[in-house]
Amino acid sequence: MAGEPINVNEFEELARKVLPKIYYDFFSGGAEDQYTLKENIEAFRRIIIRPRILVDVSKIDMSTIILGHRTSAPIIVAPTSSHQLAHPEGEVATARGAAACNVIMGVAFTSTCTMEEVASSCKAVRFIQTFAFKREITANMVQRAERNGFRAIILTVDAPRLGRKEADIKNKMIAPPFKNFEGLISTEVVSDKGSNVEAYAAETLVPSFCWKDIAWLKSITKLPILIKGVLTGEDATKAIEAGVAGIIVSNHGARQLDYTPATISVLEEVVHAVQGKVPVLLDGGIRRGTDIFKALALGAKAVLIGRPVIYGLAAKGETGVKQVIEMLKNELEQTMALAGCCTVDDITRSHVNTETERFLCRM
Numbered sequence: 001m002a003g004e005p006i007n008v009n010e011f012e013e014l015a016r017k018v019l020p021k022i023y024y025d026f027f028s029g030g031a032e033d034q035y036t037l038k039e040n041i042e043a044f045r046r047i048i049i050r051p052r053i054l055v056d057v058s059k060i061d062m063s064t065i066i067l068g069h070r071t072s073a074p075i076i077v078a079p080t081s082s083h084q085l086a087h088p089e090g091e092v093a094t095a096r097g098a099a100a101c102n103v104i105m106g107v108a109f110t111s112t113c114t115m116e117e118v119a120s121s122c123k124a125v126r127f128i129q130t131f132a133f134k135r136e137i138t139a140n141m142v143q144r145a146e147r148n149g150f151r152a153i154i155l156t157v158d159a160p161r162l163g164r165k166e167a168d169i170k171n172k173m174i175a176p177p178f179k180n181f182e183g184l185i186s187t188e189v190v191s192d193k194g195s196n197v198e199a200y201a202a203e204t205l206v207p208s209f210c211w212k213d214i215a216w217l218k219s220i221t222k223l224p225i226l227i228k229g230v231l232t233g234e235d236a237t238k239a240i241e242a243g244v245a246g247i248i249v250s251n252h253g254a255r256q257l258d259y260t261p262a263t264i265s266v267l268e269e270v271v272h273a274v275q276g277k278v279p280v281l282l283d284g285g286i287r288r289g290t291d292i293f294k295a296l297a298l299g300a301k302a303v304l305i306g307r308p309v310i311y312g313l314a315a316k317g318e319t320g321v322k323q324v325i326e327m328l329k330n331e332l333e334q335t336m337a338l339a340g341c342c343t344v345d346d347i348t349r350s351h352v353n354t355e356t357e358r359f360l361c362r363m
């Protein structure tokens with residue numbers, strides 16, 4: 001690649017050049033055969049856009065409202081861990097990039113900067129992400145989130161234990177210190193068996209966490225709870241019954257259970273089950289503005305972006321994060337104009353055609 005990156009894939013190339021292999025593998029990798037990792041991207045390519053012509057597209061407005069917060073575009077920074085392995089300024093730089101673009105910042109509890117450092121560094125609307133942690137860890141997280149102006153809790157439910165990322169095992173990947181755990185986990189988290197991320201998980205995760213525990217989480221916070229990791233209509237229905245404020249269709253960027261479907265291929269199933277009761281968001285494989293357009297057409301309120309933001313951070317720190325988000329916003333704006341949609345509400349189901357629909361048409 002010569003010159004400045006002009007799309008997200010070129011940012012990935014740049015990140016691959018600047019990062020030590022062990023960290024590039026950690027950020028880019030997926031579980032086991034990485035079937036789902038490829039599918040998350042390939043499934044978008046199989047969806048075709050049906051543009052409308054001769055619409056006045058002289059003004060395009062991508063703004064939207066997510067859980068009451070107006071943002072410049074239907075884009076959220078996905079909560080991802082370990083940003084200081086990409087850049088010394090870590091999540092603080094990422095959050096500043098998100099703030100500059102006026103999009104919501106998802107902060108992982110397994111961040112390398114503390115929640116407090118991120119909160120005091122920028123004005124971005126921030127959501128905190130947590131796992132099915134031991135109750136004392138969750139209670140601590142909730143208090144700190146409320147005190148530090150986080151606006152929602154993202155509860156990630158697809159990780160009762162960690163997925164097997166074989167590159168990390170081979171590379172003996174050592175997790176950086178997750179500073180939010182300071183004072184909360186007693187033992188030094190080390191391992192001589194390769195990756196120490198397993199040891200962290202064993203110290204913190206509760207594999208018996210289930211639906212009733214959402215009622216407990218609701219009882220200790222006034223913040224809205226988004227459930228992240230839903231892949232079926234059945235679980236979407238249960239999540240609504242449990243009283244969540246929103247659903248994130250996600251397979252954890254293909255890092256947990258391999259051979260789960262591409263998220264975009266199950267979005268409609270979830271949207272139908274939810275019946276408009278809460279917003280449905282989606283992440284996994286978003287690399288182009290056209291991908292965002294397709295997700296919105298199939299019923300998502302917004303999308304979360306994981307790896308592209310990390311690649312921007314690795315390549316150019318806060319500036320790189322900003323450039324990646326702006327690139328995706330520009331591409332979405334271009335797609336909306338060329339497809340004849342002036343606002344996000346103008347993007348409808350009839351603006352896309354799935355492979356199944358094309359197959360059925362031929363029968």
Ligand SMILES: Cc1cc2nc3c(=O)[nH]c(=O)nc-3n(C[C@H](O)[C@H](O)[C@H](O)COP(=O)(O)O)c2cc1C
Binds near residue numbers: 129156253286
């Ligand atoms: C390096 C990395 C770390 C991640 N860490 C977390 C995490 O701590 N909590 C979480 O809920 N999801 C985590 N995820 C998953 C993301 O939130 C998101 O679901 C995924 O990255 C979306 O796919 P994409 O990377 O293709 O955009 C992580 C993903 C990556 C790539």
Ligand SMILES: CC(C)CC(=O)C(=O)O
Binds near residue numbers: 110197252
């Ligand atoms: C295991 C966590 C530390 C981060 C995570 O969720 C991931 O790497 O996918």
